[in-house]
Amino acid sequence: MRNNDWDEDLSKNTKQRRNNRKRRNLDADQTHLDNESSKFVDSLESTKGTGWMADKKYNRMFTEIEQGLSGVLGDGPFDWVDRRVFDAVFDRLTLMSLYKLMKSGMIDTLDFPIARGKEAHVFHGTGENGPVAVKIFHTSNAVFKNLIQYIEGDPRFGGLKRRHRDLVDIWVRKEFRNLSRLAKWGLAVPKPIGVHKNVLVMEYLGTETAPSPRLRDVNVIDPEPVYQELLEFLAVAWQKAxxxxxxxxxxxxxxxxxxxxxxxxxxxxxxxxxxxxxFLVRDVTRLVEWANKNGLDVELAEAMYDVLEMDLSHVGQTEEE
Ligand SMILES: Nc1ncnc2c1ncn2[C@@H]1O[C@H](COP(=O)(O)OP(=O)(O)OP(=O)(O)O)[C@@H](O)[C@H]1O
Ligand SMILES: [Mg+2]
Incomplete structure (x- = not known):
């Protein structure tokens, strides 16, 4: 080995040691941060139920959003709200997210619940430009609650609740970005409007009083063009987006x-x-099943071929992602 190689090697080693030290410091910082945030979240959650709402520091927030939430929470003081829905959906940090979205004008009022799924409640809301759908993701689910009882209190694994929340927030941002990307290619999805932590705001599909039905709940009179449209949806999503x-x-x-x-x-x-x-094969299979159920004579192989090979030269991007 030549001398300057040695030099390089040595300096590499020093650099590495320095980097390791830096990393250790960062790790320590991270652990500290995790501890702090888990303490913070624990302190939030130790005030069980809705008691924290009486807290003076939330006074202003509540006076400002009370009106906006009266559609789903009812008028008057917050404590006669349906506790099960309330605890599942409107915890403190979620209310703060709604507050933020209200301040930004994306939501003025939350009017009535549309649906509750495994992961989220969906509400009809009203924003600056009319009706919106507000999907509020649950931040603590049953599986997580079950797991966490074996972990919380073990000092080696602090900050778990916090990390779970972060994961939910990432999921919601992912849904927002996926909607944006699909919409950019002109695909029929609700237009994404905004997102803050576990709350997603998007175009509302429905009438003043009720959301539009799901495809499984309607009897489509002419299924052929609907099948073609959905096949093209999968093709554009795959080939273009x-x-x-x-x-x-x-x-x-x-x-x-x-x-x-x-x-x-x-x-x-x-x-x-x-x-x-x-996933693609599974999606196409589901579509073919729907088509067959509706009397169309189509096969998986043929549908797969279409999705992969369909000529989409007429399809272009509509707007920036
Ligand atoms: N943009 C919208 N406009 C009107 N209604 C909507 C909208 N988005 C969702 N919904 C309603 O909310 C329901 C649940 O939405 P979505 O499937 O996105 O949530 P989810 O929590 O993943 O539900 P699930 O666990 O049942 O799949 C839908 O079936 C539909 O009735
Ligand atoms: Mg769903």
């Missing part, structure tokens, strides 16, 4: 203005995802 829906079922397709609109894209992944092809 490089995405696969991942849960493409008649439960996640709404029937709006006499056509299908695809929702629930949180689990959608990009083509480079290791399971993207598996």
């Amino acid at each position: 490089n995405m696969v829906h991942g849960d493409f079922s008649p439960y996640n397709i709404m029937w709006h203005d006499d056509g299908p609109v695809v929702i629930d894209v949180g689990q959608s992944v990009v083509q480079s995802h290791p399971k993207s092809q598996e």
